[in-house]
Amino acid sequence: MAKFKKIFSFILRLLSLAATVVAIVVMVRSRDSTQVLNLTFTAKYSNTPAFKYFVIAEAIASVYTIIVILLILCSESLLGRLIVILDMVITVLLSTSITAALAIAQVGKKGNSHAGWLPICGQVPKFCDQVTVSLICGFVAAVFYFVLLLISLHAVLSPIFAVKP
Amino acid sequence: MAKFKKIFSFILRLLSLAATVVAIVVMVRSRDSTQVLNLTFTAKYSNTPAFKYFVIAEAIASVYTIIVILLILCSESLLGRLIVILDMVITVLLSTSITAALAIAQVGKKGNSHAGWLPICGQVPKFCDQVTVSLICGFVAAVFYFVLLLISLHAVLSPIFAVKP
Numbered sequence: 001m002a003k004f005k006k007i008f009s010f011i012l013r014l015l016s017l018a019a020t021v022v023a024i025v026v027m028v029r030s031r032d033s034t035q036v037l038n039l040t041f042t043a044k045y046s047n048t049p050a051f052k053y054f055v056i057a058e059a060i061a062s063v064y065t066i067i068v069i070l071l072i073l074c075s076e077s078l079l080g081r082l083i084v085i086l087d088m089v090i091t092v093l094l095s096t097s098i099t100a101a102l103a104i105a106q107v108g109k110k111g112n113s114h115a116g117w118l119p120i121c122g123q124v125p126k127f128c129d130q131v132t133v134s135l136i137c138g139f140v141a142a143v144f145y146f147v148l149l150l151i152s153l154h155a156v157l158s159p160i161f162a163v164k165p
Numbered sequence: 166m167a168k169f170k171k172i173f174s175f176i177l178r179l180l181s182l183a184a185t186v187v188a189i190v191v192m193v194r195s196r197d198s199t200q201v202l203n204l205t206f207t208a209k210y211s212n213t214p215a216f217k218y219f220v221i222a223e224a225i226a227s228v229y230t231i232i233v234i235l236l237i238l239c240s241e242s243l244l245g246r247l248i249v250i251l252d253m254v255i256t257v258l259l260s261t262s263i264t265a266a267l268a269i270a271q272v273g274k275k276g277n278s279h280a281g282w283l284p285i286c287g288q289v290p291k292f293c294d295q296v297t298v299s300l301i302c303g304f305v306a307a308v309f310y311f312v313l314l315l316i317s318l319h320a321v322l323s324p325i326f327a328v329k330p
Contacts, residue, residue: 047279050268085318088253092260092311099261100268103215107272108280114212115273117282146257153250 009151010072016144017065020058020094023137027055030130034123043124050104051131057097058138061090061145084152091149094142098135105131174316175237181309182230185223185259188302192220195295199288208289215269216296222262223303226255226310249317256314259307263300270296 031044045051068083108128111119121128196209210216233248273293276284286293 041279043279048277049271053264085315088314088318092257095257095261096264099218100264103265103268104272106214107269107282112213114206114208115282115285117272117280120280149253150250153253 005151009148010069012144012148012151013065013069013072016141016148017062017069019137019141019144020062020065023134023141024055024058024062026130026137027051027058027134030127030134032124032127032130036123041123043120043127045131048104050100054097054101054134054138057093058141061094061141064090084149087145087149087152091142091145094138094145098138098142101131101135101138105135170316174313175234177309177313177316178230178234178237181306181313182227182234184302184306184309185227185230188299188306189220189223189227191295191302192216192223192299195292195299197289197292197295201288206288208285208292210296213269215265219262219266219299219303222258223306226259226306229255249314252310252314252317256307256310259303259310263303263307266296266300266303270300 027045031042033040033042035041045055064086068086071083105128107117107119108131109119109121111117192210196207198205198207200206210220229251233251236248270293272282272284273296274284274286276282
């Protein structure tokens with residue numbers, strides 16, 4: 001059972017690494033142009049602080065995941081308990097990066113008539129599609145990390161429902 | 166030491182409850198009006214999905230904190246380990262609510278010239294100030310919960326840096 005858990009955690013880390021890398025690549029390569037009155041405007045992720053934060057957070061998570069995978073391959077138990085704390089920090093980092101980017105993406109898609117912010121996805125649909133794919137990958141990575149954290153916590157906390165007799 | 170930790174955790178829960186309640190009250194009461202071409206526009210939190218999510222998340226955290234405080238007062242050890250998991254969920258919830266609201270508040274303050282979104286804080290400064298106060302309270306609550314979680318985890322994980330001899 002412990003062996004199965006370890007292999008499952010390892011696969012989850014590999015999958016979340018793949019998800020964060022794809023999220024970064026798609027977000028960084030996302031761009032689309034539109035012409036307004038003979039002027040060309042290009043939409044790209046670096047124009048929006050929330051998207052920049054998203055890329056930085058996913059990059060930190062990727063580097064962390066690579067380090068942990070290497071550590072696991074080298075030694076099985078080294079700093080095992082510190083990793084639970086760091087996994088928690090990375091889970092929070094990934095979750096916040098998704099919601100910040102999602103909040104802006106929602107304005108990009110629907111606009112906010114009260115604030116006078118018009119939706120831009122009609123003008124730059126390719127950009128919006130790429131951002132959506134990137135956010136989905138980021139969300140998947142965050143879910144993987146959450147499951148990973150629950151597994152780690154389960155190992156150290158079980159039995160969870162222990163009640164004094 | 167364990168007694169001190171318990172009292173400290175209890176105080177942290179009370180403080181985070183106060184912070185989330187203040188965040189909700191200030192956010193819900195935040196409004197400001199501006200006149201454009203004889204038409205009056207009112208800025209309020211419910212016009213923005215990210216701010217609505219913020220209020221809902223802070224409300225869930227408040228209710229959860231009240232329940233946990235009552236549980237702690239009634240019984241000291243009941244579901245102690247489940248609370249660590251739930252604390253984690255609440256920490257993630259609070260963190261994401263802050264960043265989503267912050268992403269929108271940043272556009273409200275600075276605008277986004279690339280997307281053609283103008284800043285609105287010049288027109289509705291009172292609203293922006295109130296939202297800022299609410300976000301600070303939410304941030305304080307999230308930090309309290311993070312510390313709370315570290316204390317809980319420390320109790321079950323220590324010694325963190327245990328390395329096999």
